[in-house]
Amino acid sequence: MALDLPDFPWDALTPFADEARAHPEGIVDLSVGSPVDPTPAHIREALAAATDAHSYPQTAGSVALREAIVAWYARRRGVPDLQPANVIPTIGSKEFVALLPTLLGLGPGDVVVQPTAAYPSYAVGAAVVGATVLSSDEPDEWPEATRLVWLNSPGNPDGRVHDLAFLRRAVVRARELGAVIANDECYAELDWTSAEPTPSILHPDVTQGSRQLTLSVYSLSKQSNLAGYRAGFVAGCSDVVTELLAARKHLGLMPPAPVQAAMVAALGDDTHVVAQKELYRARRETLVTAFASAGxxxxxxxxGLYLWATRDEDSWDSVATLARLGILVAPGSFYGAAGARHVRVALTATDERIAAAAARLAAGRV
Known part of the structure; x- marks a missing residue:
């Protein structure tokens, strides 16, 4: 029998998407954070150059890729002391998020902690193994049965950022419990208040000389427009990484060799990341003004890639109102009870579609 999992949330958006598509000037789809800009040429060229991939790729990642991940953490995340044994590539980050409870051997009676406003895949991964989910942002609330803690900074959907002091407190509590703690950091390069990335859970001020039970999870989908490549990685505690690698070898969870080559090219260049951030910054500024003017x-x-917006009404009422203007957003209720009166607005639309959304919000009765 198939697993008994929750319904896929976005299926519930179908009637609103249909209404938005019926708008005379077409839909503006701001419901999913799927990049719309081209993959940088140097990354595509690296992929193409590696297409003579006649042998199986390494589940652990090529030496070049592991070294590129280590160098990127040192250069961009303030994590200077990683070694190749501390990192492995993943097939995007979602498969890792959803499979981590399975790979760690969790089951009934174990608790998986997630943020109060949470990406649905954290709970899905727990459901696969029959573990219990606790939504909590306060380490003192985490119970003795906790075996996995998910942090998400920068947060999806709400764009929250945890500082080093909070990350340190969370790591200390997780270690007291003997729990693995993983921070989903895939929007780190998109801090709208700084030119630098947001803090990593692997920063020395957090780990204090030990990465025990601590993981950083990352994806190149957002900063490098590689969503279609499925290019992610995890870094941290070498003991945990080694155990995960052993399980992933059995399951055949290996990124294709051309994708690994493309990741090396992406991680070695910061210029395209800065350029992409500025594209999103301009779109964000347009949408902030437009949504604020609409109440x-x-x-x-x-x-991150989203605005967490509210008019102090049920999230589905906001979704319905915007759909009548041809604008599709995600209801905050997809992310738990904390989002029941919010909507998530993605920045991932073309400049033309962003401008169209702004014009409709200005002209429409919202």
């Missing part, structure tokens, strides 16, 4: 309040949203 929405933007909360959090310090970093």
């Amino acid at each position: 929405f309040r933007i909360e959090g949203s310090r970093a």
